[in-house]
Amino acid sequence: MTTGDDAGPIIQLGASERLGARPALTARELADLIGVSQSTVSRAFSKGTSVSPKTRAFVLEQAEKLGYRPNVIASFLSRRASSIVGVVTADFTSPVYIDMLDRLSVRMQELDIHPLLFNLQAGAEAGDQLAVLRQYNIETVIVISGRISHMSVARWAADGRKVILMNRDIPDAAIGSVRCDNSASSLVADHLWEIGLRRVAFVGGPESSAVSAEREQAFVRRVAELGMILCGREGGREYSHQSGFDGTRAVMASRPEAILYATDRLAIGGLDALSWSGGLSVPGDVSIVGFDNIDMACWPGIQLTTVHHDVPRIVDGAIELLQQIQNGREGPRKHLVKGGLVVRATTGPAKA
Amino acid sequence: MTTGDDAGPIIQLGASERLGARPALTARELADLIGVSQSTVSRAFSKGTSVSPKTRAFVLEQAEKLGYRPNVIASFLSRRASSIVGVVTADFTSPVYIDMLDRLSVRMQELDIHPLLFNLQAGAEAGDQLAVLRQYNIETVIVISGRISHMSVARWAADGRKVILMNRDIPDAAIGSVRCDNSASSLVADHLWEIGLRRVAFVGGPESSAVSAEREQAFVRRVAELGMILCGREGGREYSHQSGFDGTRAVMASRPEAILYATDRLAIGGLDALSWSGGLSVPGDVSIVGFDNIDMACWPGIQLTTVHHDVPRIVDGAIELLQQIQNGREGPRKHLVKGGLVVRATTGPAKA
DNA sequence: TTGTAAGCGTTATCAT
DNA sequence: ATGATAACGCTTACAA
Numbered sequence: 001m002t003t004g005d006d007a008g009p010i011i012q013l014g015a016s017e018r019l020g021a022r023p024a025l026t027a028r029e030l031a032d033l034i035g036v037s038q039s040t041v042s043r044a045f046s047k048g049t050s051v052s053p054k055t056r057a058f059v060l061e062q063a064e065k066l067g068y069r070p071n072v073i074a075s076f077l078s079r080r081a082s083s084i085v086g087v088v089t090a091d092f093t094s095p096v097y098i099d100m101l102d103r104l105s106v107r108m109q110e111l112d113i114h115p116l117l118f119n120l121q122a123g124a125e126a127g128d129q130l131a132v133l134r135q136y137n138i139e140t141v142i143v144i145s146g147r148i149s150h151m152s153v154a155r156w157a158a159d160g161r162k163v164i165l166m167n168r169d170i171p172d173a174a175i176g177s178v179r180c181d182n183s184a185s186s187l188v189a190d191h192l193w194e195i196g197l198r199r200v201a202f203v204g205g206p207e208s209s210a211v212s213a214e215r216e217q218a219f220v221r222r223v224a225e226l227g228m229i230l231c232g233r234e235g236g237r238e239y240s241h242q243s244g245f246d247g248t249r250a251v252m253a254s255r256p257e258a259i260l261y262a263t264d265r266l267a268i269g270g271l272d273a274l275s276w277s278g279g280l281s282v283p284g285d286v287s288i289v290g291f292d293n294i295d296m297a298c299w300p301g302i303q304l305t306t307v308h309h310d311v312p313r314i315v316d317g318a319i320e321l322l323q324q325i326q327n328g329r330e331g332p333r334k335h336l337v338k339g340g341l342v343v344r345a346t347t348g349p350a351k352a
Numbered sequence: 353m354t355t356g357d358d359a360g361p362i363i364q365l366g367a368s369e370r371l372g373a374r375p376a377l378t379a380r381e382l383a384d385l386i387g388v389s390q391s392t393v394s395r396a397f398s399k400g401t402s403v404s405p406k407t408r409a410f411v412l413e414q415a416e417k418l419g420y421r422p423n424v425i426a427s428f429l430s431r432r433a434s435s436i437v438g439v440v441t442a443d444f445t446s447p448v449y450i451d452m453l454d455r456l457s458v459r460m461q462e463l464d465i466h467p468l469l470f471n472l473q474a475g476a477e478a479g480d481q482l483a484v485l486r487q488y489n490i491e492t493v494i495v496i497s498g499r500i501s502h503m504s505v506a507r508w509a510a511d512g513r514k515v516i517l518m519n520r521d522i523p524d525a526a527i528g529s530v531r532c533d534n535s536a537s538s539l540v541a542d543h544l545w546e547i548g549l550r551r552v553a554f555v556g557g558p559e560s561s562a563v564s565a566e567r568e569q570a571f572v573r574r575v576a577e578l579g580m581i582l583c584g585r586e587g588g589r590e591y592s593h594q595s596g597f598d599g600t601r602a603v604m605a606s607r608p609e610a611i612l613y614a615t616d617r618l619a620i621g622g623l624d625a626l627s628w629s630g631g632l633s634v635p636g637d638v639s640i641v642g643f644d645n646i647d648m649a650c651w652p653g654i655q656l657t658t659v660h661h662d663v664p665r666i667v668d669g670a671i672e673l674l675q676q677i678q679n680g681r682e683g684p685r686k687h688l689v690k691g692g693l694v695v696r697a698t699t700g701p702a703k704a
Numbered sequence: 705t706t707g708t709a710a711g712c713g714t715t716a717t718c719a720t
Numbered sequence: 721a722t723g724a725t726a727a728c729g730c731t732t733a734c735a736a
Contacts, residue, residue, distance in 0.1 A: 023432075024486050026728090026729055026730085027730065028729075036706085036707090037706065037707045037708080038707090038708095038729090038730085039707065039709095039731080040706065040707075042729095042730065042731060042732090043731090043732095046731080049732095050705060050706085051706085052705060052706090055705080069483050069486065069487055070487070070729085070730070071429075071487060071489070071728090071729055072487045072488055072730090073425055073428045073429045073434065073488065073489050073728090073729080073730085074429050074728070074729035074730035074731090075729080075731075076730090077425045077426050077429050077713065077728090078711080078712050078729080078730045078731040078732080079712085079731065080375075080713095082425065092453070092454035093647075098450060099444070102444035102471060105469050105471035106471050106473055109471065114468050114469070114470075114484065115468070116466050116467070116469075117457050117466075117467045117468075118461070118466075119454060119457035119458050121458055132464075132466065134376050135421055135424045135425075136424055137425055241647075241648075241651050242652075245652060269651075271653075272651060272652055272654075273652070276628070276652070276653025295445075295593075296593075299593050299594075299624060300594075300597060300625070300628070300629045301624035301627075301629045302624075302628075378713055378714090379714070380713075388722080388723090389722065389724075390713090390714090390723090390724095391715085391723065391725095392721090392722060392723075394713095394715065394716090395715095395721090395722085398715080403721070403722085404721060404722090407721080407722085422713080422714070423712090423713055424714090425712090425713080426712070426713035426714035426715085426728090427713080427714050427715070428714085429714070429728050429729065429730085430713080430714040430727075431714080431715060431716095431728085432715095432728065432729095705736105706735100707735085707736075708734085708735075708736090709732100709733090709735100710731105710732090710733085710734095711730105711731085711732090711733100712728105712729105712731085713728105714727105715726105715727085715728085716725100716727085717725085717727095718723100718724085718725080718726090719723085719724080719725100720721100720723080720724095
């Protein structure tokens with residue numbers, strides 16, 4: 001039995017679907033169909049143009065009905081600009097950056113702005129990417145990564161691209177940024193002080209990381225103010241679980257009562273070293289604190305005390321900046337989002 | 353003190369950088385500059401065109417020197433096709449899908465193919481996206497998600513888009529797919545049998561998930577063949593840690609000696625329920641096995657026995673398919689990548 | 705307010 | 721093998 005002549009297509013599609021395979025309607029065709037000029041169609045679809053509300057409504061209604069949508073490629077060419085936004089990433093292993101990318105890309109789509117993904121490897125540098133940005137007429141670039149060099153960012157900006165940095169900043173008025181307030185790590189010192197701990201240590205990320213440095217600095221300062229003792233300090237080569245694990249083993253030599261980590265991932269590596277693989281009690285033997293409040297931090301078996309990193313609000317800020325830039329509006333270009341301490345089960349008084 | 357008249361620009365850039373801000377060179381300008389026709393320039397940059405090797409080399413060399421790069425937007429318009437590839441995602445919480453997106457996007461960039469990201473939310477369906485695919489002249493779509501409905505995929509294909517599915521398949525010759533061999537879960541049954549375990553259970557993902565179903569089926573079949581006892585079975589609403597945690601608690605009522613999970617994430621949820629939060633010994637009291645071999649599986653405190661999911665090879669397959677499609681070559685459109693069992697520390701004989 | 709026409713920077717079809 | 725020239729589907733002066 002064949003399905004060709006009697007059963008019809010196997011997948012049932014509506015009429016408009018079936019037409020799909022034929023080339024999309026153009027503005028000219030729509031214009032001819034509904035009896036207006038092609039430029040009127042174009043104007044109906046762009047805001048800030050002089051069309052009578054009536055004609056615009058008519059055109060949009062007919063377009064909807066006949067399935068017309070402006071071809072953005074032609075529009076980009078004509079306008080010499082594109083609504084594509086470059087999104088630069090490099091840290092797919094960081095839950096926080098992934099979360100940002102997730103939420104950001106969803107929000108962008110709602111606004112009909114589409115993200116072209118530039119996922120840079122360790123080696124890649126600005127030059128190559130810049131050429132691509134130009135080829136696509138991309139005006140705006142959002143950087144979700146701590147690993148792209150400042151130099152790269154500066155070059156994009158110098159080339160006239162608008163740059164929005166997530167989670168970092170370069171002191172330059174032309175470059176927007178939205179970051180969490182890393183100085184919130186001082187709250188950790190207060191918390192540890194209150195539960196009676198005095199000897200503390202810090203385990204950080206790579207020495208080159210500004211995020212780690214800022215979190216450390218605010219913590220160390222508050223520790224000193226409170227008269228607590230910073231007995232140990234370790235850096236790592238990366239922000240990995242293993243790095244947190246190793247850093248913890250190393251820092252334990254100084255017998256701290258509590259350890260602050262630059263990120264939750266490091267802290268969970270520490271939990272592994274101390275508890276899962278180490279046989280110590282957390283917080284009985286040592287308290288540990290992370291930073292970021294990633295999903296994993298509230299798993300039943302983890303319950304990590306940490307500093308909340310408000311990703312949704314950071315993404316809100318980036319979207320706002322994006323619209324501000326695209327509309328040529330003025331306004332503050334640097335956003336700082338506050339976090340707060342989330343106390344869970346990995347901090348507590350030392351056991352007697 | 354001002355920097356305006358004496359100190360020069362703060363960021364020093366080379367000459368070619370400084371020129372950056374001015375509009376990019378066009379083919380016409382380059383042609384005039386080096387004394388050939390504009391079409392010769394165009395030909396030099398497209399393969400399969402008739403230019404003498406000599407002229408092509410000359411043009412490319414001069415282009416390199418003068419910083420010319422063809423504007424892809426104009427090229428897309430003229431060719432009525434774009435080298436942009438739509439990458440559709442929906443599961444940013446799944447480490448495997450994230451890993452795929454990471455590797456895939458890096459590989460694509462090496463080939464000068466750029467991914468436009470479509471990160472669909474739970475609610476979003478095919479129709480809206482289809483319009484955008486058309487607006488961008490996007491011919492090829494790669495789907496990295498189990499949550500996009502078959503219907504959506506069928507609609508894109510019916511509209512003439514080439515679709516590549518990662519980690520799933522739709523039996524339709526027009527749709528490419530690259531997946532891991534989910535039947536490798538039968539190896540788990542063999543392994544458990546060999547170490548002397550007889551009572552086993554399965555904890556899966558959502559009932560609607562084909563991946564979970566396939567993994568379960570191959571396991572269950574082998575369990576039956578070996579004469580082992582499938583004493584319990586739980587599904588979940590999602591592939592989350594909590595779901596693995598809850599499913600484990602539920603399935604323990606049937607007193608299994610070992611549990612296979614549809615994914616590593618679920619298995620780690622199980623480890624939490626049993627060991628971290630549950631006070632049982634793994635594998636002393638129960639053995640557990642995951643599927644995927646995500647990074648976390650080899651953390652010191654986890655050491656999960658699992659089935660390897662070869663993401664790099666799956667990405668290789670997708671890239672191959674992509675090139676095959678873009679070059680109009682024929683060839684097999686369905687790839688199945690083998691995995692293998694990785695025995696770590698969460699499986700072992702029951703303690704006496 | 706609306707229509708006409710000249711680009712935008714390519715590719716592709718002609719001649720030569 | 722190379723050079724004119726007409727699309728490609730828009731935006732945007734300029735005219736009406």
